Amino acid sequence: MTTPRTSTRNRNRRTEILEAAAGLFAARGFHGVSIEDIGGAVGVSGPALYRHFAGKDALLAEMLLDISSRLRESAVAVVTSASGPAETLDALLNVQITFALEQPALITVHDRELGNVPEQERRQIRRLQRLYVEEWVTVLAELHPLCPPPRLRAATHAVFGLLNSTPHSAGELPDQAMRPLLHAMARAAIDASVNVH
Template sequence: MPRNDTAPAPTPGGGRRSRREEILGAAANLFAVRGFHGVPIEEIGSAVGVSGPALYRHFSGKEALLAEMLVDISSRLRESAATHVTAAPDPSSALERLLSAHINFALSEPALIRIHDRELDNVPEPARRQVRRLQRLYVEEWVTVLNELHPAIPPPRLRAATHAVFGLLNSTPHSAGELDPADMADLLQRMARTALTTAVSGD
């Protein structure tokens, strides 16, 4: 029997997620495997035990669901970066915290990485602009820290290096299956640090 649409579901940590969060999580898993256009909205509802019409009480449609999914993760990344940079005692510590936070995201949210890479064009334009604005702000948190560490390096080079490191870290949906997560995190941290050092060395 389908669950009551107002009843939240338990999370692995013992807390409870709202129905809206449940729907977003189920949609992310389905979109990552079969693509945005390959998943009917009724199947998303079925995955969390609600009917298609009941799902419309939370989202106006698949496009709105996808938009909220990508805006939310972009917002969370940017807010996390700002928090880490503000709390760090020095730029070196700030960079290590930025690396650790992004690696944790990359290892824990591979479905969202796949969806962003493949489905951003399916997001309505106003939300797409919001996603891109938040992403630019996220990049600038990194560039500001790198500029404090390497003031002689032009910001465009630091920005390009940051995007390149994101490409490395966001490759985890294709590469993270064979290693223990802690080992993979350590490997990514070492590789990203080396890539940034090379980018600013001027060699």
């Protein structure tokens, strides 16, 4: 029987492995990293990782499923608790900005390596991402009821592209300066996109 302490230790070890793997995959690419490299980054032998993951592709799949799920859950929490659509949009922007500033390696890994995720898990990731986008579209539709949903969806994807550019600008500005800059640019991009005729 697994005790709570053992379960927490295993979860912490899995998180440590996922974080190390994200950094390695971002720096060297999925195919440029071995199980032994990941093990070495967390201070264990490569084969010891098989106690936590079935293989490198399973590790990649869990990494991207986890962040896709967490973003969706954060959006649902925001949408169900915010007081109105303008406040909800600001909160959604803050969720995405926090992710963009804190997880640039995951952004790089997703952009470059999603094709290396097994097909079943890749479909799950895509589904979670679509649901996340629809949370945004629902809020934007309340703010801009005359704007067609396809345009709102396109605007949402464009804003993600803007915010998720952080792997290219990491370190240029401190977070306390970068956060309001990204927020202002994203709001301006949304306003511009819904007002185009």
